[in-house]
Amino acid sequence: MQRSRWTTLLFVGPAVLWLAVFFGAPVVATLWVSLTDEQGVDEDSKFIGLANYTRLLKDPYFIDTFWVMLKILFIGGAAVFAISFLFMTILREMRFKRFARAVMFAPYIVIPVALAILWGVLLNPQTGLLNSFLDLVGAGALKRVWLGPDWIFTSVVIGLIWLSTGFYTTLLCAGVDRIPAHYYEAAELEGASRWHQFVRVTIPMTWDVIGTAAVLWVIGAINTFGFIFAFSGAGATPDKRTWTPAIYLYLETFDPLNGSLSYGYGCAIAVMLMLLVAVSVALIRRAFRREAVQF
């Protein structure tokens, strides 16, 4: 087909230009600002090398947020994947499968702040639905101060599990639906138990989907912001026990009440986040790499 260089430019140019200005340039600028003591537009900033990064590694707040993130990543992740696998198995042979899946999935497309409000209403120690329900069924002994210091982090993690599981279940279901039925029929004929079918057929055949799901979970967990911010702060500053690096970055950089408006420091946190995403994605890719399976 005849096509001039100008045609290509016409098709690709706008996207490339947009990305250069609103993606490429900001990434480079973030790297640069993270090496300065930038305090704002009106202040002069100077190059301070890696000082922001060394400060970061010694900052007890940042180290706490890092632990919070790791706990969400691994404990929350283990729960989300365990439940998603279970749901996927159950949904495969359940009536009203589509309906159940659609309801489970719904939180994923709902405004995180609205979910946070809903979760707060459910767990409020005085007026919350959960405690009132426990009273109603005579299990008042199980009532807890769900939003208090002892429980707030657990409440956040369970909330994240609740709103993510539907998405991962659906993702796994989509992978399983692509497996030809005759694999299971053959396994059935061989007398393989369900557990055997799961380990020998389902897992290997959905391996790539599981890998993708793991990558998405890691990216999502590292960046998670809206739900935690709104839930543990109830519209104000979030509880310190639930600060993730992303929340700490926001407060340090943009919240004059809680931070120092230190843009350079914030950018250093951002760069750490990006490195973290890159390294974990590379590790997961490597762990899940294998020969392509054709089916």
Next chain:
Amino acid sequence: MRALTALTKETEASVSTTQLEKPVDAVRGPAREGPRSRARRSVTDVAFFAGRLFVWVWVVGTLILGLWLVVASFKDEATVFTSPWSVPTSPRVQSYVDAVQLFNLTDAFLNTVFVVSVSTMLVVAVSAPCAYALARWKFRGSGTLTFVLAAAVGVPVQVLFVPIYLAYSKIGMINSLWGVILIYVGMNIPFTTFLLVSFFRSLPGELEEAAAMDGSKTLRTFFTVMLPLARPGLSTAAIITAIGLWNEFLIALTFLGDDKKYTLTIGLLNLYGNMRYNTNWTALFAGVVISLLPLLVLYAWLSNKIIEGLTLGSGK
């Protein structure tokens, strides 16, 4: 040294399991329908029953939570928490009036509609030609561009927004909806382009050849042949982008501090924070219902398309 022994142990272990595998499988043949396998089956049945119960508790729990909120938005402030499980005999719409008047959700709603629709149209308009070029043509830099787009999909927004904030405050673009739109489009181009590349690849190539034989120019082929064919893919991309932006939080929170410029997410956050000072929970619930309604209607109508687009799109 220790690592080495561990390694040999591991290989030994794996060897022994592979040796064991065959006999175990052979034993578990269909011929042996003894009492033991029946017992195993009933255990599986119980496990499946428990699992199904768990699924339904999850689904019904989620539904009740949502329905409770809708019902609560029609109750009055006095009974909403004192008798949380009661259903009001006469629905009260005052909360909706409060949400709109006291908390000025109209502006937030209109701002959100404006920002989301303009950004979505721009994202698709900019991404579609680029995706088409990447899917169909080989040109200088196409490999690099694909790589950059793939890398950009995983880049957290946090890495973008500080310098943009500094630049915007220099030129007075903070609190500008257009400023936010520019960022939103940039954020969404990588993923949307990816989604559309795989979509354009799935379209048959003969169509363009036929169009070219008829003497149709590249541009005309794109607009009159390919774009109409790609409509399902474009609409999926548009819906996914729109949902993501309707819910977007971090950029809106950072860049739109003026309450005239709030989007719904920030309006809701502000309303929620207000409950500390003047409690009007039913108005808050009404606000939540108002901001979720468009999405939930869309979801009820197109749930399969939305679910598919979000999962398959990210599965690629």
